[in-house]
Amino acid sequence: MSRKKEKVAAQKKETTRQLIGINDISDYGLKTSRGMLAFFSVKPTNLSVQPPEAVGGRIYALMTVLKGQTEIEMLALNSKESFEDNKRYYRERAAMEELPVISRLLEADARSLDRLQVQMATAREFFVLIRFRDDQDADFHTQLSRVQKSLEDQGFKVRLAGKEDAKRMLGVYFEQNATTEKYEDFDGERWIVLND
Structure with a gap:
């Protein structure tokens, strides 16, 4: 068997988490082979209704946080569904009816x-991402607290993203799925009946 075929066969046996490099989804974020990724969910500010001075102030506040915390990265997700195919089908079907x-x-x-798509047009989610080499570091929780305090001191409304937030974020990022209410840890988990 060639190396390429062996590699393809090995990949077919890997789980989705292994294929995207995630070892575990914890209460604090994602554990990867390169360390821990912790996420803070940032409540967005509607800048379109703010005066230019306020927008400049928000930019300066974010710049202050980023300068003070070198380990911070930003992630923006577009959490809205596209209904274009459905709308096209309805209109074509109506024309033939x-x-x-x-x-x-x-x-x-x-x-x-x-109307639903217009209501969802501003469904953006923002996350601050912090990378750690190891979640067992003594200052792991201290560093999380420091980053959260820094963001809150600059006027941002943030909270540490939990396990369900991480699964929802991955669902939106990888498959544009913004409508699932609860993500399973394993495919078909909801169909398992215990003690029956």
Whole structure:
């Protein structure tokens, strides 16, 4: 067997977490072979309604945090669904429909998806990412507290992202899935019945 075929066969046996380099999803973030990734969820500020001075102040505050914490990285996710295919289908189907009442219903469905998409247009999520070489470091929790305090001192509303937040973030990042309410740890986990 060639090396390429061996590599492909080995990859087929790997779990999704192994393929993307995640060893575990903990209460503080993601454990990888290169260390721990901790995330803070940042509540966004609607800058479109702020005066230019306030926008400049927010930029300066973020710059202050980034200068003081060299281990910080930023992550922005677009957490909105796209309904373009569904809307196109409804409109095409409405154009082909012979019964006017069905045609109007299909057009109404397409309009409701338009309204829903407009409501979700600002569904952005922002995370501050901190990389650690090892989550067993004595100052792991101290450093998390220091970063959180630094962000809060500059007026940002943040919270440490937990296990469910990390799974949701991965779902949005890898498959643009912003609608799942609860992510499973294992495929089909919801169908397992214990003590039955």
